[in-house]
Amino acid sequence: MTEAYVYDAVRTPRGKGKADGALHEITPVALSTQVLEAVRDRNELDASMIEDVAFGCVSPVGEQGAVVTRTAVLNAGYPETTSGIQVNRFCASGLEAVNIAAAKVKAGEADMTVGGGVESMSRVPMGSDGGAWPTDPTTAFKTYFVPQGVSADLIATKYGFSRDDVDAYAVESQKRAAKSWKEKRFSKSIMPVKDVIGATVLDHDETVRANTDMQSLGALNPSFTMMGENFGFDAVALQKYAEFEKINHVHHAGNSSGIVDGAAAVLIGNEEAGKKTGLKPRARIRAMASIGSEPTIMLTGPEFAAKKALARAGMEAKDIDLWELNEAFASVVLRFMQSLDIDHSDINVNGGAIAMGHPLGATGAMIFGTMVDELERSGKETALVTLCIGAGMGTATIIERV
């Protein structure tokens, strides 16, 4: 099969996903447009080479609706011939979009594609697209639906992570993110966001808090106790996980991913496309996988997605040098490390969404780019990128530096 290579990866900095966030005045189309422009311009690329663009977006309604990708493609001045598709696999949408872009190359459908994603959570709030799963009694009952926060707390309960465990993980994430920024580890892919008059509105991840410590986190109340105990979600979870007397609520705003705005794009192509454009491949996509698993605990899917991707690549966990798992909640990462016996020093080495935020549709493409950069910086060979996903899914991609 044709190989798919990564030629470039760019992302916006992540802005606080609220009305006072730096990116709140920037439309999601503008965020998407600017990363697409960057891919084209900094590579001095003839955009007609790019045949298709896949972008993840989790709330594709309002100004993120109507295939935001095609809108951004045209707005970025790409030729009419470049098509666009919007992809939704909840939190892994960005990575799934990259995988689709890569798959199109591998399958021989296209020579060069872009995968990426966008989410302006401050402008199109989470849940704006409604959905049947939690609200339609038929599906809520059948799947024992609980909100992700309760699932994350269920993971902590089932796998024995204490409040201290998850807080300590969060403190480390903040430290690593701050250090990475200080050492300019993200500078290769960060593309400052500009406003309509061309002034830079944000050039760094807005939510990093370098001085976070156990004490400051200890002051925060768990976020999902009320929801779990008063609205019945704990009881629902315990109907499936009956071996526990109660759910241990340990997650709060400080050890969960932040709500932010942002966009990312990854340029993918076959060997031929690189030769034609004179671009040097930076990484090769070795395997991709998506899975479904038990939807109530919901967020343990990365383990199975990673194992499936490893199996497809004919690899084992020990063959992976760097792991990147989206920090949706601290317990998700702790469980993943536990299940695959991964050392903390090998995973999320530059911090993650607990410090820098999780712009739902874009995150997968962002952390994919982070791994491309980090493999080059550290001189390591292989990396596995994965995310936990709503309703019990998981997506993983293995890349190799070339």
Place this chain on the structure above:
Amino acid sequence: MTYEALNIEVDGDGIALVTIDLPGKSMNVWDATLMTEFAKWVDEFVADDNIKGAVITSGKKSGFLAGADLNMLGSGSTGGAAPSTPKEQFEAAFTLNSVLRKLETSGQPAKALLKGEAHAKPVAAAVNGLALGGGLELVLACHHRVVADNPKIQLGVPEVQVGLLPGAGGTQRLPRLAGLQNAAMLATQGRPIDPNTAKGQGIIQEVVPADEVVAKAKEWVKANPKAIQPWDKKGFKFPGGGGAMDPRSAQFFMAANAMAQRETNHNYPAVQAILSCFYEGSIVPFDTAIRIESKYFTKLLSGPTARNMIRTLFINKQAAEKGEQRPDGVPPAELKKIGVLGAGMMGAGIAYVTAKGGAEVVLLDRDLEYAQKGKGYSEKIVEKGVSRGKVSREKGDALLARITPTTDYNDLKDVDLIIEAVFEDPDVKEDVIKKTEAVIGKDVIFASNTSTLPITGLAKHSERPDQFIGIHFFSPVDKMPLVEIIPGDASGDRSLATALDYVRMIKKTPIVVKDTRGFYTNRVVPPYINESMLLVTEGVKPALIENAAKTLGMPVGPLALCDETSQELGLRIATATAKETGQDPSGEPVYQLLKTFVEDLGRKGRKSGGGFYEYPEGGKKKLWAGLSEHYPIAAEQPGLEDVKERLLYAQLIPAAQCFAEGIVSDPQSADLGAIFGWGFAPWTGGPMSHIDTIGVDSFVRKAESLAQKYGARFNPPEKFRDMAKSGDTLYKRAA
């Protein structure tokens, strides 16, 4: 056209007053006659241009209309002439929905109403008394609703309590009038509200003095010749938030779905179906919405849960309470004054329920202080009731005035019934029987509330064994709805009849059981609790045991139940039984566990050192963390379904044995006793109903496989093996 169940008077203005008055019935219900006649009248009403509007009221003092005749539904769902295909069942279920829709639209198409091109003739409800289920749904289909000003009038949709949903538009009109939240409370819990609350929620419009309901309703009809329901108007919005796709409604549905699962443990499909009707119905036009409702209704009616719940919780419960097992030809007992012997926990509770039932009580104990303390129990309950506004001060005082504490046997001389609840010691009982019989009238029935001593044996101390019977209450007496009635070998018809009359007076549910050790409920509950303790000794996580019971539908876990009845009592019974049977219990893991708890750990029960749980002062109980030191958690845990099965069959098998041995004479009693005696999962309709539902054959095979895995205690009774072979069922459906 003349009607049997309707009385129609048309006045000079062309307003029809429709009075619903089912002949020969004390209460109006939707039965076959009313359904047919009401449908005919609606056709006439719509077709006759001389009739300009209508007021619907009831001719019964007892109320407006009490809903559907459950006997009709119950039989319809179990065969006979019931419609057979799902489509036919749907058409039958949709009948009333379509009649009521015609009533509120005058048969005009929804589109014409929406565009303002047509309107309906005004219809108002004049509600003079309770309107429940289909009764309230009829009211809701009227354009204007006037209810008598009486806080005792119940308005509600209780169908969920027998596993059904309000299937005549209730799931659609209620949320459109009162909002999703209020409607969900009414429909998923089934509890009625009073007229003013209903008015506050927008369900009705007027609350007026009782003698003005018809006049006010008529006034409105005359003043509003062109009527239209809010949901047939353009731009209609649900109160407090749009339909299911409104973000506010999304929040509601998320929480409602979770809370409903918490309350039902996935055992009551009606609750989910009601929420589905709300959800799906709120997205589509009204005419589609009521079809969806009737489809969910059809689904529930053809499933086992509604059939079992209707049969046990409604039909058989009522039959038992009305004296199904009462011997014929015995005149009703006059029970004006009742002697209660022993003012301990049971006696005090019996005194309370008896006084509450309206009789005078002579509460006798050896010591006046004890007797007064016994009355004090009633005082506490009354005080609580008054402070919460549940009972008036006058009524409460009157109740207490009916209880006379005493130590003097002579005070018993003019009682109509004796209920003995003294210490469970044969000698004490004998003494009390003799002293009492020396003073009471020669024809007075003597009932013993023993839970452990055979009635036939006790009756030997009586001079009139034919007037001696057992009436077994459960603790706490004022809360537990079941009473076991135990005729001894010599008990006569009059003792049984009197006992049943008494139970009817105190409004509890009786079952008649045979005079054997433990009677019925105490034969079944101990093996069930033992199974849970055995699981503990096997290293199964206690939370898994408790949650398994709860997901099965038991009100509390068996380990919590064990704490309540106390480990101490458990050990005492186990020791006594061992003595009696001459078997050495020391090899029994459960016996050892009880011994360890009581003798080594000092965990004798909830009230004495805790048990499987610890009970922090003022806090919620939690599983005792130290348990795993004594009973280490096994590395390999059984699945939830396995634990559920063991706990279920630990109840089904002894219940089946009781039926096979004739301790309960019929499946009805076995089911009622289980649900109201120890809280056996009500959604099943009781253990016998459940065995029928899973099939006697499957039950026998499952029991045999459990017996192979876990021991002979799971072996099914021979009678059930025979039934399985012959294809027999407990409730013969054809009958």
